[in-house]
Amino acid sequence: MAVSPETSWSPKVVALDIDGTLLKWIAGQGATLEEIAPAVYDAVNRAYDSGAQVVLASGRSPHGMTRVADLLDLPREGDDRLWIVASNGAVVLRYPPVDVVHEETFDAREAVYAILDRHPSALVAVEERGVGYRLNDHFPPGELTGDMIVTPVEELVSQPVSRVIIRDPASTAEDFVSLGRELGLQGTSYVVGWTAWLDLAAVGVSKASGLSYVVDQLGLEPSDVLAIGDGRNDIEMLTWAGRGVAMGHAPDEVKEIADDVTGGVDEDGAAAEISRWF
Incomplete structure (x- = not known):
């Protein structure tokens, strides 16, 4: 369902990517x-404050997202806990506090070894x-948050995991x-980031x-959702939502599937789109 600002529709859920949507990129860094x-x-x-459910939806791990909720001062004291994807x-x-209510895991061994066969020096x-993360070697500064525990690859994928990051x-x-x-x-399903990620x-x-x-869980429908994002990992979210909006600096394949394109992150494009409705 493509929704335009000229309709009487009003989003009941505002789903927001974080990096490149709420937060501005640091030039020359993957942070x-x-x-x-x-x-x-x-x-x-x-x-x-208008009653919409604000949901943060990111590739970040949980502990890297709660800090952003804190920066937004959400939720208010006494309100229901925030939903985070x-x-x-x-x-x-x-x-708060962190309460994982749903998790999907998978066996990553075959995919990881197939990638390492092509990129033997890749970081996993x-x-x-x-x-934080268990990894075979340290990533470039700023790309991951939390404690870093260096671990052999065979141990990294010895048990089902929720997500694997490959970086070269x-x-x-x-x-x-x-x-x-x-x-x-x-x-597996996979998505490529802004770099070789x-x-x-x-x-x-x-x-x-x-x-x-x-x-x-909220008793709502995808048609009730406004989603805003800037990356390839936002494509499914933007096509699923009632209104999916790409940031102005997003790759062409993201902008092409979106219902609309707002300004870039340096222009506070997320604020411009949200302000159309609230």
């Missing part, structure tokens, strides 16, 4: 400033929920797009599947 622009803060809080939909939680990380600083995003197509990565999850898991769980 974002951990601060919310005043215009974005005001717009999100207007939506919340973490790890690209593999983990759904309520906050799995989430250590509530702590010597490659490009285009290299990883081609890699995913060539390998097929049977038994590949997220692996169980088949069918995406931000859309995580949000679908939340919407079902």
